[in-house]
Amino acid sequence: MRKHGILALLACIVAVLAVAGAGCTETVDQTGGAGLKDSYIVGIDDAYMPFSYIDKDGKAQGFDVDSMKWIAEKNGIKVTFLGVDWDSIIPALQAGKIDMVYAGMSITPERQEQVSFSNPYWTVVQDVAVREDSDITIEDVRAGKVVLGAQRGCTGALWIEDALVDKGLMPAGNLKLYKDTPLAVEDLKAGRVDAVMYDDVSLKDIIRGQPVKIIGSVETQEQESFGVAIRKEDTALLEFMNRAIAELRADPYWEELKEKHNLK
DSSP, X not given: OOOOSSOOOOOOOEEOOOXXXXXXXXXXXXXXXXXXXXXXXXXXXXXXXXTEEEOTTSOXXXXXXXXXXXXXXXXXXXXXXXXXXXXXXXXXXXXXXXXXEEEEEEOOHHHHTTSEEOOOOEEOOEEEEEETTOOOOHHHHHTTOSOEEEETTSHHHHHIIIIIITTTSSOGGGEEEESSHHHHHHHHHHTSOSXXXXXXXXXXXXXXXXXXXXXXXXXXXXXXXXXXXXXXXXHHHHHHHHHHHHHXXXXXXXXXXXXXXXXX
16 A cells, blocks of 8 residues: 555545435545555435534535544545435445444444444433423333334334333334434424434434423433444454544544534
């Protein structure tokens, strides 16, 4: 692999692509490498504020996106961000359409059977939101007494299925699944669901300024540590990302990123 003493000029290219029914790309172009390929495609959720999302101009934004851009710049590699429907993102990774998932993906035993994960870099819990005038309690949610909305393929939806539906506490029809959580929140406001469950930081960001409130959180088995998902055979990439994330977290820029994305 060629190596350069200085990083090349960044070049950003935005294009709309279709992968599993959704997509948007943004490229951070660096030449050279770190004993790896020259370029990687990074799969992201296009509506997971503040970790990863596509803005109104079609550009990839967020804490995870900025983190990966920093890693690319420091190591002289090219990265392209591709928005993929969340319930299709691991199949897209396994099919080679993307090289990693860096988008607030929780490390779960089920996912670890399919992919490898980097060391954890963030931890969240599952919050529950209801309408401002609602008298629903978190105990009602845990008892399966409400109609719940959740993003398809996310930990909240998996918890509802495992802890409520499979145990007979809630009818399967009372779980409403959505492509993304903003759509679930719109249905919450319209009265089509009673509550929405999602990762705490992102849910607070989504409902800001809307007639919706957080009533509490639920305990999930894995306590939601985020990691970067990588194909099991890509061991060199996994080792590289573990080193790169450790370097980022030790750099002052990590605190700047948390400040920028209101994660302090």
